[in-house]
Every structure is written in structure tokens, then in C-alpha cells.
Amino acid sequence: MKNLLLFLLLAVTVYSCKKNNQLEADIAQINIDVEVERFDQFFAETNAETLPKLKKAYPFMFSKKYKDSFWLAKINDTLQQMLSSEVNKTFSNFSDTEAEIESLFNHIKYYFEAFNPPRVITTTSDVDYRNRVIVTDTIAIIALDNYLGSNHEFYTNIPKYIKSHFKKEQIVVDLATEYAKKYIHQAPNKTxxxxxxxxxxxxxxxxxxxxxxxxxxxxxxxxxxxxxxxxxxxxxxxxxxxxxxxxxxxxxxxxxxxxxxxxxxxxxxxxxxxxxxxxxxxxxxxxxxxxxxxxxxxxxxxxxxxxxxxxxxxxxxxxx
Structure with missing residues (x-):
């Protein structure tokens, strides 16, 4: 009897693995192509001459209440330049994260057919860790200065239980969390x-x-x-x-x-x-x-x- 139970357990495990592998193969065939737009780099390289063109391409990244002089001063600000430098060190190659985002979108599309992949845009946010990721129907914005590694010097004054998530492996997890919020419909929490x-x-x-x-x-x-x-x-x-x-x-x-x-x-x-x-x-x-x-x-x-x-x-x- 014991041997029979072990055999049945093994059979169920093998069947389950084959089923999951086939499911993942089907999802991978959706093959959504993501081209991450590195706005953080575009902004860092902008000057007075090219700023109007960048604003036209990304109007939602520039608050209208600020004049061009504000943005030019920010580009040349020492802290902003440090943020940009550290982000470039950590994210000099974005291919692994891009591949994870593509897989995330493939999975969402499989389960929610009406899903349309958004533009994915990276930026810096002066380590505004409460808004590491912002998702709308058409864009997903990722503030990369919140993912430099849990022990980065920028996070010295942030509690350990919060900054433990500040690593690039968590970017796609944070994106998934934001999409979960969009699909969950539940009455206001009372209990x-x-x-x-x-x-x-x-x-x-x-x-x-x-x-x-x-x-x-x-x-x-x-x-x-x-x-x-x-x-x-x-x-x-x-x-x-x-x-x-x-x-x-x-x-x-x-x-x-x-x-x-x-x-x-x-x-x-x-x-x-x-x-x-x-x-x-x-x-x-x-x-x-x-x-x-x-x-x-x-x-x-x-x-x-x-x-x-x-x-x-x-x-x-x-x-x-």
C-alpha cells in the first residue's frame, strides 16, 4: 500500500509538472515585445536646446507648473547627477529585467485578453520609495533609483524592513502588485x-x-x-x-x-x-x-x- 501511494504521488507530480510546462510554453508563445524607454538617461543627457523635444515626447513627465529653467537646473543638480550615475551603474544592461517584464505581460495577456501592454518608461524620483512603480492603462513608470540594492548608501536612513525590497529583482514583483490592484474588485475592507x-x-x-x-x-x-x-x-x-x-x-x-x-x-x-x-x-x-x-x-x-x-x-x- 505504501509503495502504491508513493507511485500515485509521483504520477500526480509528473502530470502536474508536464501540465505546468505546457501552460508556460503556451504563454511564452504570446511573445509580447517590450522596448523599455530609458527616460532617466534621456533626461540626464538633455540640455537647453534638446529639452523642448524631450518635453514633446514625454509631456506627462513634466509638470506644467514648472518652467524650463527648473528642469535645466534639476539636470545640473549635484544630487540628480549622483542619482543618474548610480542608476547607470546598476542598470547599464536592462535586458534581464526587460525579459521579466515581457514574461509578466505575456502572463497577464493570457489570463486577461483585453490587456494591452503599456509603454514602459524608467525614471528617477529622488528615492520616492512609496511610488516606486506607477501603472496606468497606457504607461508603466519605474523609478530605478529605488532599486539600487538594499545596502546602497542612498538608503542609509530608511528602515531595514522597507529597504530590503530595494533591489532590481523586485521590479517585476512591484509591477505585478500594481496590476493586481487593477484587477481586484472587493468591497471596502471592514474586517x-x-x-x-x-x-x-x-x-x-x-x-x-x-x-x-x-x-x-x-x-x-x-x-x-x-x-x-x-x-x-x-x-x-x-x-x-x-x-x-x-x-x-x-x-x-x-x-x-x-x-x-x-x-x-x-x-x-x-x-x-x-x-x-x-x-x-x-x-x-x-x-x-x-x-x-x-x-x-x-x-x-x-x-x-x-x-x-x-x-x-x-x-x-x-x-x-
């Missing part, structure tokens, strides 16, 4: 469960859209942080259930369990010190995964399904 499911949807979207990234990269954890969450998953879930937090509308809960933070605030000294932040997002991810495994629902349909319906139709029970 902790609403928050958990909303971010669980985001993370599941990234499972499907950027499968070439690791789970740790998709959620923005280190390998050790993800291992800690996996090992303690059952205890985390029990904590939420026993304290009846899932349907609580306490406005303090998101800051404890959802929002970016150096650790999750269980108010248990021995646990808090070792935990990563955002464990409410992590459990929401696990719940949405369980829902998708147990129900025949498309990605598009799941993204507009209510948090309550997902919860009520999910037999989520973490392994101890």
Missing part, C-alpha cells in the same frame, strides 16, 4: 478578514502571473522569514481564531498584522521578536490558495469574489 483576503488575492495573482519568481520574492520576505511563517502557520492561524480577530473591525488590527512592519505584533514577546511583518497577508495568501485548490474558479472570477464567500467556501486548515 481583518477583508484585509487578509484582499492581500491574499494580490499574492495569488502573483503566483499565477510571475511564477518565475520565488515565493519569498512574491511576498517580499527573505528565505528565513518565509521559513518562519511556514513553520509557525498553524500557530498563527490558531491565534487569529482563538482571539476572534477575523471578523473584528478594530482599526488597530491592520497595523499589527497587515501593514509593512519589522515584525508582526502578536504582543507575545518570544514570538514578536522573531516574526516577520505582514503575517495577516501571509495567512490570507494561504486561504486564497486553499480556496482555489478546492473550487473550480478562474483567476478572473476569484479576484472579484467577496472575502466572505471565499472564507465560507474554503476548508483551510494549516498543517501542524
Amino acid at each position: 481583518l478578514l477583508d484585509e487578509m483576503i484582499y492581500f491574499g488575492k494580490q499574492l495569488y495573482f502573483k503566483d499565477v502571473i510571475i511564477p518565475f519568481k520565488t515565493e519569498a520574492q512574491r511576498i517580499g520576505y527573505t528565505k528565513d522569514e518565509l521559513n518562519w511563517a511556514n513553520i509557525n502557520e498553524s500557530d498563527i492561524w490558531r491565534y487569529f481564531v482563538e482571539r476572534e480577530l477575523l471578523f473584528s473591525t478594530d482599526s488597530k488590527l491592520p497595523s499589527r498584522f497587515i501593514n509593512p512592519a519589522p515584525f508582526t505584533k502578536f504582543y507575545l514577546e518570544d514570538i514578536d521578536a522573531n516574526s516577520p511583518g505582514r503575517l495577516g497577508q501571509y495567512i490570507g495568501w494561504k486561504m486564497v490558495r486553499a480556496y482555489m485548490n478546492q473550487n473550480k474558479v478562474s483567476l478572473k472570477k476569484m479576484l472579484i469574489t467577496s472575502a466572505e464567500e471565499i472564507y465560507n467556501n474554503t476548508k483551510y486548515k494549516p498543517n501542524k
Whole structure:
């Protein structure tokens, strides 16, 4: 019997791998071609004579409330020149990132046929890390000075749990996050469960859209942080259930369990010190995964399904 079970498990694994490989091959054939527009370089090389031409090509990159003298002064500003220099060092070759963006767009197009690939434009933003990526229906803007490496000197005064994501490998992850927000339709979050499911949807979207990234990269954890969450998953879930937090509308809960933070605030000294932040997002991810495994629902349909319906139709029970 034991040998039979092992054989069946192996057969299922092989079948699943073949199915996934065929799916990825089908998606790759969509073959969207991306030509990243390096506005950051164009801007750095601009002078008084060429500025009008650049403004005409990229009017949305220049606020009308500023005169040309402002932009020329910015180009010659010492800090701006340092930013441009460091960006050029890190992104002298953009081909790997460009290939990941193409794969991201191929996956979105496969699952959302109406998707039209945007212009992809790079810039610098004086390390405005709250707006590392901006996505609209027609353009995607990436501020490269936010991806120079977690230990870069520009980020000295930024908390470690925030700057840990400031590396070029995370660019496509941040793009996927912004697109997830565009496709998720959910009533305004009222309970902790609403928050958990909303971010669980985001993370599941990234499972499907950027499968070439690791789970740790998709959620923005280190390998050790993800291992800690996996090992303690059952205890985390029990904590939420026993304290009846899932349907609580306490406005303090998101800051404890959802929002970016150096650790999750269980108010248990021995646990808090070792935990990563955002464990409410992590459990929401696990719940949405369980829902998708147990129900025949498309990605598009799941993204507009209510948090309550997902919860009520999910037999989520973490392994101890």
C-alpha cells in the first residue's frame, strides 16, 4: 500500500509538472515585445536646446507648473547627477529585467485578453520609495533609483524592513502588485478578514502571473522569514481564531498584522521578536490558495469574489 501511494504521488507530480510546462510554453508563445524607454538617461543627457523635444515626447513627465529653467537646473543638480550615475551603474544592461517584464505581460495577456501592454518608461524620483512603480492603462513608470540594492548608501536612513525590497529583482514583483490592484474588485475592507483576503488575492495573482519568481520574492520576505511563517502557520492561524480577530473591525488590527512592519505584533514577546511583518497577508495568501485548490474558479472570477464567500467556501486548515 505504501509503495502504491508513493507511485500515485509521483504520477500526480509528473502530470502536474508536464501540465505546468505546457501552460508556460503556451504563454511564452504570446511573445509580447517590450522596448523599455530609458527616460532617466534621456533626461540626464538633455540640455537647453534638446529639452523642448524631450518635453514633446514625454509631456506627462513634466509638470506644467514648472518652467524650463527648473528642469535645466534639476539636470545640473549635484544630487540628480549622483542619482543618474548610480542608476547607470546598476542598470547599464536592462535586458534581464526587460525579459521579466515581457514574461509578466505575456502572463497577464493570457489570463486577461483585453490587456494591452503599456509603454514602459524608467525614471528617477529622488528615492520616492512609496511610488516606486506607477501603472496606468497606457504607461508603466519605474523609478530605478529605488532599486539600487538594499545596502546602497542612498538608503542609509530608511528602515531595514522597507529597504530590503530595494533591489532590481523586485521590479517585476512591484509591477505585478500594481496590476493586481487593477484587477481586484472587493468591497471596502471592514474586517481583518477583508484585509487578509484582499492581500491574499494580490499574492495569488502573483503566483499565477510571475511564477518565475520565488515565493519569498512574491511576498517580499527573505528565505528565513518565509521559513518562519511556514513553520509557525498553524500557530498563527490558531491565534487569529482563538482571539476572534477575523471578523473584528478594530482599526488597530491592520497595523499589527497587515501593514509593512519589522515584525508582526502578536504582543507575545518570544514570538514578536522573531516574526516577520505582514503575517495577516501571509495567512490570507494561504486561504486564497486553499480556496482555489478546492473550487473550480478562474483567476478572473476569484479576484472579484467577496472575502466572505471565499472564507465560507474554503476548508483551510494549516498543517501542524
